[in-house]
Amino acid sequence: MTDPCIAEFTKRIARIEKARAKGFGFEAEGTLGRSFYSRRMSRRKLDFPVVRPVLTALVLGIALKASLLFQLGIEAYEARVDDLLQGQGFDRVGGLLMQVDPLSAWTARQIVAFTQIGRG
Numbered sequence: 001m002t003d004p005c006i007a008e009f010t011k012r013i014a015r016i017e018k019a020r021a022k023g024f025g026f027e028a029e030g031t032l033g034r035s036f037y038s039r040r041m042s043r044r045k046l047d048f049p050v051v052r053p054v055l056t057a058l059v060l061g062i063a064l065k066a067s068l069l070f071q072l073g074i075e076a077y078e079a080r081v082d083d084l085l086q087g088q089g090f091d092r093v094g095g096l097l098m099q100v101d102p103l104s105a106w107t108a109r110q111i112v113a114f115t116q117i118g119r120g
Contacts, residue, residue, distance in 0.1 A: 066107035
């Protein structure tokens with residue numbers, strides 16, 4: 001007759017050896033062991049390192065253009081962009097990037113609407 005504690009112990013040892021063969025270490029219940037970090041690192045490898053900075057630059061660029069549109073007004077803003085487009089070298093590039101696009105115009109309108117609500 002076998003002891004049930006020994007059978008449970010043998011099952012546990014087999015489970016631990018199987019996990020060790022897969023590269024896991026000792027993991028107590030409720031702790032972050034090697035499997036947590038290995039899963040996390042493999043997930044991180046799948047991320048594209050370029051997407052987040054590009055999206056951040058786009059959002060910040062739109063926010064900058066919208067805030068300038070809000071502060072200067074459309075006529076003054078377009079006059080300054082036209083001056084940039086008449087320039088040389090990087091001034092033209094800046095003029096092309098700072099032209100009013102539908103998303104920045106919409107964002108500027110939302111800022112205007114939000115400030116009108118705040119004034120009351």
